[in-house]
Amino acid sequence: MTSYYGRYLRGEHEAVWAELRALGPLPDELWEDAAAVAEETMVRVGQHVARIAAALPELGWVSSDRLVEPHQPPTGADNALVDSLVTRVGLPLSLEACLRHVGEVWFAGDCELLFLTYHQEPTPTTLPPGPDYPDPLCLGNAYHLAYELDEGPADRFALAPDELHKANLSGGTHDVPLGEVTADADLLGVAGRDRVGLVEYLRTSIAWGGFPGWSFRPELAPEALITLRCDPDF
Known part of the structure; x- marks a missing residue:
């Protein structure tokens, strides 16, 4: 029987992840x-x-946030911290690999060419999803997770702000x-996207140049987005 990893390397990206998700808790x-599939996936995402x-x-x-770069790749210290986190709490493999190979991501901000607003006007007047909410990709890193666990027992990790917070409105988290x-x-x-998988969310995000909210209204997407978009290879 061919391994999931072997099939993944042959290009069966979506099929392999659909089957892995269907397994639930891993035998x-x-x-x-x-x-191995999760590691290869997140290397490509990174x-x-x-x-x-x-x-x-x-x-x-x-x-x-002027103090936050769009991308802070993981370091050796990040990986050592992930090792300790794995012993503290059960982590889905895609999240663990994301912490190890992608790191902190922060695409929230202002960009006229991308119709992206945070401090600038106009302020959205509708609710997400929709053209007022490009949903810029944001991902917390291992230090964010460690901080939440140090604050007390946690059954979930706030990986990112939600669409409202990314538009500088009161909201929640992903x-x-x-x-x-x-x-x-x-x-x-x-x-x-009800209970979407992390891999699927990242696939959509990369396909839309880091702004997956435009997938809901592609006809309104800014022309400049074409320079960032691609067909995901994961």
């Missing part, structure tokens, strides 16, 4: 195979994130449930 005999992050300033993008080792993490609280 011990499949853990190594599924972990490469796409780095590409988009490098291109954003050329479009006039300005971070909503959360990943903790405590169970599955192949893929559920991402809760994403408008229009």
Whole structure:
């Protein structure tokens, strides 16, 4: 029987992840195979994130937080911290690999060419999903998770602010449930995507140049987005 990893390398990206998600809690005999898929997936995600992050300033993008770069790749210290987190709480493999290979991402900000607003006008008057909410990709890193666990027992990790917060409005978070080792993490609280998998969310995000909210109204997407978009290879 061909491994999931072997099939993934042959290009069966969506099929492999759909089957892994359907397994629920991972049987011990499949853990190594599924972990290899998660690692390869997030290495590729990290490469796409780095590409988009490098291109954003050329479009006039300005971070909503001057102290936060669009992408902070993981370091050796991050990986050591992930090792300790794995012993503290059950992490879905896709989340663990994301912490190890993608790191912190923060595409929230202002960019006229991308119709992206945070400090600038206009202020959205509708609710997400929709053209007022490009949903810029944001991901917390291992230090964010460690902080939440140090604050007290947690059954979920606030991986990112939600669409409202990314538009500088009062809102909530996009959360990943903790405590169970599955192949893929559920991402809760994403408008229009009920209990979407982390991998699927990232696939849509990369396909839309880091702004997956435009997938709901593609006909209104800014022309400049074409320079950031691609067909995901994961």
